[in-house]
Amino acid sequence: MGIVLDLDLPAPALTAQLCDLASPSGEEGPLADAVEAALRSLGHLTVHRDGDTVVARTALGRPTRVVLAGHLDTVPVAANLPTRLDDGVLWGRGTVDMKGGVAVGLRLAAHVPAPASDVTYVFYDNEEVEAERNGLGRVARQHPDWLAADFAVLMEPSSAAVEGGCNGTLRVAVQLTGTAAHSARWWMGSNAIHAAGPVLQRLAEYRPATVTVDGLDYREGLNAVGISGGIAGNVIPDRCEVTVNYRFAPSHTEAEALDHVRQVFDGYDVRLLDTAPGARPGLDRPVAAAFVAAVGGEPRAKVGWTDVARFDALGVPAVNYGPGDPQLAHADDERVHVAEIEACEARLRAWLAA
Numbered sequence: 404m405g406i407v408l409d410l411d412l413p414a415p416a417l418t419a420q421l422c423d424l425a426s427p428s429g430e431e432g433p434l435a436d437a438v439e440a441a442l443r444s445l446g447h448l449t450v451h452r453d454g455d456t457v458v459a460r461t462a463l464g465r466p467t468r469v470v471l472a473g474h475l476d477t478v479p480v481a482a483n484l485p486t487r488l489d490d491g492v493l494w495g496r497g498t499v500d501m502k503g504g505v506a507v508g509l510r511l512a513a514h515v516p517a518p519a520s521d522v523t524y525v526f527y528d529n530e531e532v533e534a535e536r537n538g539l540g541r542v543a544r545q546h547p548d549w550l551a552a553d554f555a556v557l558m559e560p561s562s563a564a565v566e567g568g569c570n571g572t573l574r575v576a577v578q579l580t581g582t583a584a585h586s587a588r589w590w591m592g593s594n595a596i597h598a599a600g601p602v603l604q605r606l607a608e609y610r611p612a613t614v615t616v617d618g619l620d621y622r623e624g625l626n627a628v629g630i631s632g633g634i635a636g637n638v639i640p641d642r643c644e645v646t647v648n649y650r651f652a653p654s655h656t657e658a659e660a661l662d663h664v665r666q667v668f669d670g671y672d673v674r675l676l677d678t679a680p681g682a683r684p685g686l687d688r689p690v691a692a693a694f695v696a697a698v699g700g701e702p703r704a705k706v707g708w709t710d711v712a713r714f715d716a717l718g719v720p721a722v723n724y725g726p727g728d729p730q731l732a733h734a735d736d737e738r739v740h741v742a743e744i745e746a747c748e749a750r751l752r753a754w755l756a757a
């Protein structure tokens with residue numbers, strides 16, 4: 404018998420309870436057990452479990468279905484648990500990223516038994532680690548039917564603003580070659596590090612675009628993020644590699660983005676290292692527009708890559724919307740104003756009831 408979650412607690416107190424049951428990535432089991440038990444006790448939900456991911460669905464036969472999703476894991480605890488409530492601010496690991504959002508999702512699951520759209524609640528594991536372990540990605544591969552919906556809200560911290568879509572990202576290695584020689588007889592060789600000069604010049608002169616997609620502005624970027632070369636202090640290097648990261652607007656496919664990078668480095672040996680697609684915000688769809696109208700505020704483009712892209716890949720437009728300042732995520736002094744958690748819950752509840 405594990406810990407019992409009390410979904411009748413106000414969202415801030417439930418957030419504290421969730422945080423105090425520490426769940427760094429890979430250790431979500433006890434929390435997932437508690438979430439599953441709490442959701443199974445609610446008669447109006449059908450509950451599925453895959454690994455440490457719990458999915459709960461209403462089945463009211465509504466014409467539309469929406470997803471509310473949040474991850475159960477956190478980055479490692481940094482001597483910042485148990486939580487502490489001080490003057491309306493809850494301090495501790497997970498308060499921002501993202502057990503405030505999880506608490507709101509659980510409260511809505513328990514207390515909105517007859518929403519206007521059917522709702523699928525997703526609480527998943529291993530978001531804060533390498534992509535292959537991501538619970539949402541695993542469910543998307545193994546049970547895509549569990550995630551089928553018209554619209555998804557990922558309750559990641561966004562300071563309670565709607566953040567739509569995200570840029571795609573890819574990394575390439577631009578490889579330079581030369582001829583090795585003793586540096587005392589340098590004229591016998593050809594220096595691969597010097598050959599990187601024009602590559603860096605192209606990066607320095609590159610003017611990234613800002614691309615408007617479905618009404619939101621996505622700022623692209625093309626940057627060197629690494630450089631390696633040289634084997635000893637007396638050898639002219641015959642190899643040098645510049646690692647370049649391209650953040651591209653969600654109106655471009657990964658293939659188009661790679662073509663663009665190859666054009667920028669025309670004449671060079673460019674090798675793809677990894678890539679992840681962007682996600683369109685989908686705010687032109689009525690179901691998304693209704694969400695923005697219900698929760699209020701001015702939507703903005705999401706800067707970093709997030710799991711909304713996994714929904715987009717399934718054909719489900721998705722936005723980020725949740726309590727907490729994303730700049731405090733993962734910080735040792737992670738903390739959230741409890742009023743923001745309550746406001747998010749009230750707005751999402753009004754949206755679901757509409």
Ligand SMILES: [Zn+2]
Nearest residue numbers: 500501530559
């Ligand atoms: Zn997160």
